Amino acid sequence: MHRPLPALDPQMLKGLREHVHEQLRQAIISGQLPSGSLLNERQTAAQLGVSTTPLKEALRRLELEGLVRTEPRRGIRVTFDAAQAEEMALARAALESMIARQAAARITDDDIAGLRAVGESMRQATAAGAVRRLITLNETFHETIHAASGCRYLQRLLAGQLVYDKAARRFLLGDQEERERALAEHLSILAALEARDPDAAERAMRDHIVRSGRHHVQTAFARRKE
The missing domain is CATH 1.20.120.530 (GntR ligand-binding domain-like)
Incomplete structure (x- = not known):
C-alpha cells in the first residue's frame, strides 16, 4: 500500500487560482476571447495547463465580475463586449x-x-x-x-x-x-x-x-x- 500523497500547499493553490483568473480575464478584456465564445472547461484547463478545479473557481469569479455567463447544458459563454x-x-x-x-x-x-x-x-x-x-x-x-x-x-x-x-x-x-x-x-x-x-x-x-x-x-x- 502506497503512502498518501502530500496535500497541496494552500498558498500555492491560491496563487494558481489567481493566475488562472488573471489569465482568463486578460484574454477576455483584450479581445482574445471574443464575446459569444463558449468555454469548454476541460479544453480551457488543458490550454492553461491546469486542472479544472482552479478553472471552476476562476470562472465563478469572472461571472461575478460580469464577464461571462453560465448557460445550462451549454457551458460558460463570454458576455463582455x-x-x-x-x-x-x-x-x-x-x-x-x-x-x-x-x-x-x-x-x-x-x-x-x-x-x-x-x-x-x-x-x-x-x-x-x-x-x-x-x-x-x-x-x-x-x-x-x-x-x-x-x-x-x-x-x-x-x-x-x-x-x-x-x-x-x-x-x-x-x-x-x-x-x-x-x-x-x-x-x-x-x-x-x-x-x-x-x-x-x-x-x-x-x-x-x-x-x-x-x-x-x-x-x-x-x-x-x-
Whole structure:
C-alpha cells in the first residue's frame, strides 16, 4: 500500500487560482476571447495547463465580475463586449473625474510632491519601455489622487470598475504610442492639481479616461468587426 500523497500547499493553490483568473480575464478584456465564445472547461484547463478545479473557481469569479455567463447544458459563454467596455469606461470617467475635482481642493503639498515623483518615474519608465513598472506607477498615481480627495464613498463605488481598468491598462500600455499619450495626459492631470484648479482637474481626468476607454474599444474589438 502506497503512502498518501502530500496535500497541496494552500498558498500555492491560491496563487494558481489567481493566475488562472488573471489569465482568463486578460484574454477576455483584450479581445482574445471574443464575446459569444463558449468555454469548454476541460479544453480551457488543458490550454492553461491546469486542472479544472482552479478553472471552476476562476470562472465563478469572472461571472461575478460580469464577464461571462453560465448557460445550462451549454457551458460558460463570454458576455463582455464593446458596449459593456464603453459603459464601464464612462462610469469610471464619471467617478474619477469627480474624485480629481475634490482632490484639487484638498490636496496637500506633500501629496503634490509625491505625485511629481511618480510623474517623473512614469516619464522614465515610458522612455525605457518598462511596461510592468509603468503599470504599477500608473496605479500609484491614481491611488494617490483618490487618497488626497478624501472621497471614501466615491472610492467604494469606483472599486467595482477597477477589475476592468487594470486588465485594460495592461493591454493598452503594451503600445509605445499609447504609453506616450497616457504620460502626457497624466502630466496634464498633475498640472491641474498643482494649480489647485478643480475644473481643470475634473476635465483632464475625464478626458484621459474617456479617450483611453475609446481606444481600448477600438483596438480590442477591431478583430471582431473584420
